[in-house]
Amino acid sequence: MSTSSKLPRLVISAGEPAGIGPDVVLAASQRDWPAELVVIADRGMMEARAALLGLSTRFIAYNLDIERISNAGTLSVLHEPLAVSAAPAQVESQNAAGVLAALKRAVQGCMDGEFDAMVTAPVNKAVIADSGVSFSGHTEYLAELTETPQVVMLLAANDLRVALATTHIPLAAVPTAINQSLLLDVLRVMDADLKSKFGIASPQISVLGLNPHAGEGGHLGMEDIEVIEPALQAAKSEGINVSGPWPADTAFNKRLSDQTDAYLAMYHDQGLPVLKYASFGAAVNVTLGLPIIRTSVDHGTAFDLAGTGDADPSSFFAAVESALDLVRVR
Structure with missing residues (x-):
C-alpha cells in the first residue's frame, strides 16, 4: 500500500456495462499501481460484477480532496448512475447516456488538471447508435469534446x-x-x-x-x-x-x-x-x-466473456502502464 499526494491520478471509464470493461477494470484494481485509479461508473454495477467474479474489492467513494492512494484490492469510484440495471451480455441502449456521461466527466477532469490521464475500457458503437446518438468511435468523440481539429x-x-x-x-x-x-x-x-x-x-x-x-x-x-x-x-x-x-x-x-x-x-x-x-x-x-493523455485497450466489448472470469485484462494493464509512461515523459 502506498499513499502520496504526488501519485499520478488516472481516471478510467468502464465502458459498455454489459461488456468486459468492468471486468478488466476490476482485474486492474487487484494490482498495486504507482498511481491512484479512479473509475467513473455505476457503483452498484461495479459491486455486482465484483461479486459475480468472486473479487473482494473494496470500493471507496472518490474524493478529490483526500490523499491519493494506491492499494491492491481497492478502487476509487466516481459514481455515474445508469438508467437501468446492467448485467453481463444484456445490452441496454438506455445506458448509453451513462457511458457517454462518464467519458465527458473524465475528459473534463483531465482538461482541468484533476486527473493526469484517462484510460478507456471498450464501448460498443452499435449500442450507442441504437440510443439515437451519432457515434463513430472513442477517438472522434474525444476530439469533439476537446474541440481538437x-x-x-x-x-x-x-x-x-x-x-x-x-x-x-x-x-x-x-x-x-x-x-x-x-x-x-x-x-x-x-x-x-x-x-x-x-x-x-x-x-x-x-x-x-x-x-x-x-x-x-x-x-x-x-x-x-x-x-x-x-x-x-x-x-x-x-x-x-x-x-x-x-x-x-x-x-x-x-x-x-x-x-x-x-x-x-x-x-x-x-x-x-x-x-x-x-x-x-x-x-x-x-x-x-489531444490536449490530454488518453490510452485504451486494443479490443472490443466481448459480450460473450463478460462476467465469466475469462476476459484477458492484459491490454487494459498495458493501457494503464502506457498512460503512466506518458505521464512520466510529460
Whole structure:
C-alpha cells in the first residue's frame, strides 16, 4: 500500500456495462499501481460484477480532496448512475447516456488538471447508435469534446506503432477522404506527439501507400503519386522525418521496421491486422493530438466473456502502464 499526494491520478471509464470493461477494470484494481485509479461508473454495477467474479474489492467513494492512494484490492469510484440495471451480455441502449456521461466527466477532469490521464475500457458503437446518438468511435468523440481539429489513432505494442490516416469509415470512402491537407495534418500531429508524449527526439515515420504496390508507378492507381507523395514532400520541407509511400505488404519487414518509430497506414484494416497479429491483447490505443493523455485497450466489448472470469485484462494493464509512461515523459 502506498499513499502520496504526488501519485499520478488516472481516471478510467468502464465502458459498455454489459461488456468486459468492468471486468478488466476490476482485474486492474487487484494490482498495486504507482498511481491512484479512479473509475467513473455505476457503483452498484461495479459491486455486482465484483461479486459475480468472486473479487473482494473494496470500493471507496472518490474524493478529490483526500490523499491519493494506491492499494491492491481497492478502487476509487466516481459514481455515474445508469438508467437501468446492467448485467453481463444484456445490452441496454438506455445506458448509453451513462457511458457517454462518464467519458465527458473524465475528459473534463483531465482538461482541468484533476486527473493526469484517462484510460478507456471498450464501448460498443452499435449500442450507442441504437440510443439515437451519432457515434463513430472513442477517438472522434474525444476530439469533439476537446474541440481538437485533428486527432490521430495510434496503436502501439512495444516498439511497433501504427497510426491511421482515416479511422472508422467505409473502405469505399477512403480514397476520397485522403487528401494532401489531411495527410500533412496527421504527420504534423504524429511528429509533435512522438516527440512530446513518447520522448522520441527525432521520430522516423514510414508511410504506407494506398494501392497495392503503392500504385505500381500509377498502373494500380494514381493516389500514391498525386496525393501521398506531395504530402510527404511538404512534410519533409517542414523538417518532419518521413519516408514512403511504401507498399503495405512489405513495409513491416525488419529492415524498414528497425528504422521506423511509427507507421502511418491509410485506413483501419491496412495497418492494424499486422499489429494485432503480432501482439493482440497486449497492444494499446493512444489518441494523438489531444490536449490530454488518453490510452485504451486494443479490443472490443466481448459480450460473450463478460462476467465469466475469462476476459484477458492484459491490454487494459498495458493501457494503464502506457498512460503512466506518458505521464512520466510529460
